[in-house]
Amino acid sequence: MNEGVEWAMHSCVNLSWVAPERAVTAAKLAAFYELPTAYLNKQLQALARADILTSTPGPRGGFRLARPAERITLMDVVTAIEGPDEAFRCTEIRRQGPNADARTDNPTPCLIDEAMRHADLAWRRELAARTIADIRDQVEARAPGRPDQVRNWFENARV
Numbered sequence: 001m002n003e004g005v006e007w008a009m010h011s012c013v014n015l016s017w018v019a020p021e022r023a024v025t026a027a028k029l030a031a032f033y034e035l036p037t038a039y040l041n042k043q044l045q046a047l048a049r050a051d052i053l054t055s056t057p058g059p060r061g062g063f064r065l066a067r068p069a070e071r072i073t074l075m076d077v078v079t080a081i082e083g084p085d086e087a088f089r090c091t092e093i094r095r096q097g098p099n100a101d102a103r104t105d106n107p108t109p110c111l112i113d114e115a116m117r118h119a120d121l122a123w124r125r126e127l128a129a130r131t132i133a134d135i136r137d138q139v140e141a142r143a144p145g146r147p148d149q150v151r152n153w154f155e156n157a158r159v
Helices: 003-016 026-032 037-049 074-082 111-129 132-142 146-156
Strands: 053-056 062-065
Touching: 003 026, 003 037, 003 062, 003 074, 003 132, 026 037, 026 062, 026 146, 037 053, 037 062, 037 074, 074 111, 074 132, 132 146
Parallel strands: none
Antiparallel strands: 053 062
């Protein structure tokens, strides 16, 4: 999984603390964590294509959440950045090499493929069960002043 997923999730959490009528530019979102703006902007655009964020052009434009944080799952963000494909792709290497099972009609499933699909499904279910709001709420419980710090930084940053 690329680092863009982490950046996208943090950006969504930070946007959840900004007033819904306010947009934050990609430059400000990137500057907050000292990230490259162009690369973060690609992640933000992917989130906008997935209807997780809205993008408003112009001098007062930027990004905001397209729906409440309670309705944005971590799986939504992962899928927007990484795509919907499963993490593991079985290439049937057991059918290669000196001890290969060359029978193409072998109905026995690859046990490694089965195990990886099972793990992938568990991972996807866990991410689908957690929302940006869940993360936001946990951050607020651990660091109650964080939302105000984030809001103030975005309001006062000269980026």
